[in-house]
Amino acid sequence: MRLFSNKRLLVVCSLAFLLLVVTACGNDSKETGESTDQDTKGSEVTVEGKKGEVTIPADVERIIAPYHEDALLALGVTPVAKWSIGKMVQDYLEPQLKDVPRIEWNLPQEQVLEQSPDLIVLGSDLASYEGSYEDYQKMAATYAMPEDVSNDWRKQIEVFGKMLGKEDKADEVLAAYDKKVADAKKKLSKTIGDETAAMIWVQGGKYYLFEKDRHSAPVVYDELGINVPPFVESMGKSQAAWNPISMEKLSELKADHVFLLALEGEQGIETLEKSDVWQSIPAAENDQVYIMNDPSFWTNKGLIASEKTIDALVDTLAK
Template sequence: MRFFSKKQLLLVCSLAFLLIVISACGNDSNDTSSENSDETKGSEVTIEGKKGEVTIPADVERIIAPYHEDALLALGVTPVAKWSIGKSVQDYLEPQLKDVPRIEWNLPQEQVLEHNPDLLVLGSDLASYEGSYEDYQKIAPTYVMPEDVSNNWRKQIEVFGKMLGKEDKADEVLAAYEEKVAKAKEKLSNSIGDESIAMIWVAGDQFYLLEKDRHSAEVVYSELGINVPPFVESLGKSKVAWNPISMEKLSELKADHVFLLALEGEQGLETLEKSAVWQSIPAAEKDQVYVMNDPSFWTNKGLIASQKTIDALVDTLVK
């Protein structure tokens, strides 16, 4: 049998003690790493929707929210698919969404499955979708907006912020928007005073005068405080369907400024140019008719749409 000398025994004990310390430090490091990972990982959120409570998974990444992409993008979130009707999309969002694949507006289930979403966000009108709420729930957690959220882009941003752990971001972008409105309101007041504005969407050879609460008109009249022409006031509140207006009726439009929302080459623009009736309205006589070649944000609601409307007004009217 071999015996260790005192010197050798001391060396062995020292090495054993060192290994124990190293092992303990390694475990502490792993524990700390695990704790840090848990701290940075998001947590589930339960939120009340039109169809009851929905639990939103932590750190969702693949979101489909057709026609509500404006609110997602405002929070810095890109959806996995974007709303479309055939090849038609929300053009004003294309700078951010040009590489995102389209999904049909009524959400066919096979198309939804192709994108493998981990969250679906639907508007309040479930009848407009091809599948039922139960069908979509089988694919991914599905939140259906209550009417007051579906119809209010500010509330959408707040709800999406809560869903996605971006409540601070939601507060930030909404505050920045209010500041933008205040600055633009002052500039426009100094520039055009109490003059009035009307907006007409030109599609083909049809003309649609925006009521005071429809899409961008709400920004113009309610938020920026610009005067409503009497004829627009007489239209009352907007209805779901757009109703074209005749050229004869347009002759009653006593607006100081008119914005024509029309893609380049629309037939209606040529019709107006050749119409003696149109040329006799105050805005045309003062050469204060402006053609806006991207109608998409004027005919939509959302933070980004509203920002673009404000920018277009200021760029056009503030000298």
């Protein structure tokens, strides 16, 4: 009987010891897991900007990036203020930014301070801002884009992804965009073949014909493979000053399809409709002139702007 009790005691003690070890291991695992979570939650990132290396704080939330909101929104990030010139904003982004306050395009320092940013993103043309780079640095971490980033919305998404810990998201949205381009290109090649298309921004009664590299034109010609009209080809590369084209010159536009980008009620549209010169171009003769009442995404560059341009082209030409 005593022997049985000793054995029983030994078993109980062994089980107790085993339970103690398992519990301790569980606690260690929990503590290790918590430590790992903290390590991966967010950390500072250093990126190379136009003015040298910039350290971006972990988990930034209040971002000002005037005229580069497209790239932020593509990554699922809403800025604390949006680019504007007076009351003019980027209309195509308003569904996501309608409740976001405006900030003037040249970033007045008082307006920046009002938003208490923890990251300020500037374009490459630093002379266009009211304050100096050093002025903005005193308010928050400030990144000035090198020209190659400022001029390439894909690079903007990649850089923003790195700065904000959203590199996977950046890869995801860029891959989805490339698929969208491939699908649209296939549809358009079947419906319009080797026909040409041109875009004209109609504003204030004047006509601005897109060169093959201005605003959304690279999406149309380079990515979707739509042919460039000979007259547009002859214009060469776009210049900083975008000058209107005369009605007489427009008569040389032998394009099969023409997109007129104009706000509703724009007087220049009525002028074209009454012009014998305009009515003689191939697109007008064949009833292939299309009025687009939201010029904002056509006259911009960005992932969202490009997607909207593709949708408009497919909806219009790939019927």
